[in-house]
Amino acid sequence: MTHQAIILGTGPAGLTAAVYLARANMEPLVIEGPEPGGQLTLTTEVENFPGFPDGVMGPELMDNMKKQAKRFGATFERGWVTDVNVDQRPFKLSVDGLGELEAQSLIISTGASAKLLGVPGEKSNIGKGVSTCATCDGFFFRGKKVVIIGGGDSAMEEANFLTKFADEVQVIHRRNELRASKIMQDRARANEKITWALNKTPVEMVSDGMKISGVKVKDSDTEEEELLETDGIFVAIGHNPNTEFLKNKLDMDEKGYLLVEPGTTNTNIPGVFACGDVQDQKYRQAVTAAGTGCMAAMDAERFIEGEATIDWSQSLS
Numbered sequence: 001m002t003h004q005a006i007i008l009g010t011g012p013a014g015l016t017a018a019v020y021l022a023r024a025n026m027e028p029l030v031i032e033g034p035e036p037g038g039q040l041t042l043t044t045e046v047e048n049f050p051g052f053p054d055g056v057m058g059p060e061l062m063d064n065m066k067k068q069a070k071r072f073g074a075t076f077e078r079g080w081v082t083d084v085n086v087d088q089r090p091f092k093l094s095v096d097g098l099g100e101l102e103a104q105s106l107i108i109s110t111g112a113s114a115k116l117l118g119v120p121g122e123k124s125n126i127g128k129g130v131s132t133c134a135t136c137d138g139f140f141f142r143g144k145k146v147v148i149i150g151g152g153d154s155a156m157e158e159a160n161f162l163t164k165f166a167d168e169v170q171v172i173h174r175r176n177e178l179r180a181s182k183i184m185q186d187r188a189r190a191n192e193k194i195t196w197a198l199n200k201t202p203v204e205m206v207s208d209g210m211k212i213s214g215v216k217v218k219d220s221d222t223e224e225e226e227l228l229e230t231d232g233i234f235v236a237i238g239h240n241p242n243t244e245f246l247k248n249k250l251d252m253d254e255k256g257y258l259l260v261e262p263g264t265t266n267t268n269i270p271g272v273f274a275c276g277d278v279q280d281q282k283y284r285q286a287v288t289a290a291g292t293g294c295m296a297a298m299d300a301e302r303f304i305e306g307e308a309t310i311d312w313s314q315s316l317s
Helices: 012-023 038-042 058-071 134-141 153-162 182-189 286-305
Strands: 002-008 029-032 075-078 080-085 091-096 099-108 112-114 145-149 168-173 194-198 200-207 212-219 225-229 232-235 239-241 272-274
Touching: 002 012, 002 286, 012 029, 012 058, 012 286, 058 075, 099 286, 134 153, 134 232, 145 153, 153 168, 153 182, 168 200, 212 232, 272 286
Parallel strands: 002 029, 002 099, 029 075, 099 272, 145 168, 145 232, 168 194
Antiparallel strands: 080 091, 091 099, 112 239, 200 212, 212 225
């Protein structure tokens, strides 16, 4: 059986694409990876997704999106894509547990994973005071003291952003010198709310079982350890796009993010589309991912059906 459309990934981008394609009677098959729902399943309360004035739990939002897509005819299968052949159509996918699948169009929405330090107390406290997204979670730390771990541009940008809410933002970096550009360093150093813990390497994140209370760091020179008390920890050491299985298959930048034609979700292979964080290293928000998921669905249907045959009035209503 050759599917009209296969979607890889079930974050906001993939699920939005599934809703649109299912409503257009294209019966998309959605392949769920090892972490269905994407990064939002690691988030407790989401307060910046439109339509939820009182906020919504991340896993609940993803579950509702999935139910919505299923209602219109999308099907879901759990599997791990090991190989993709996009040299000719129909495209062929090798999926552990499902065998070989064929598709006339392919939507890549496998997202990006935040890099973690791998220290004790980190992963177990995500959503309990540990975060990888200042824009998503900064509001919850109004009037608090937080730390941000990292020394690049994104860490400096997030440190400045967090000062809108927190009373103090302490930057922890394992070296004495930051990797950030001079302009970003100058901006952070000029901010009176930002303090510095340089030449310190985090070795453990400490909590009382319910929320974070501190981070244990080791001096990179003396190896002496100390506990820095904090209400929240933001890890800002970068992201890895989940595109390893697409190397030498699709065009991507030096970091591995898929390249798309500006203003579209078209990759360099006709019929293959990319949406969400897998092609966006700038915004990385649930709502922007959902928007590009809508774009990918529209681009895919136009590719399959032809521009003149499309009536988007139902999908857009």
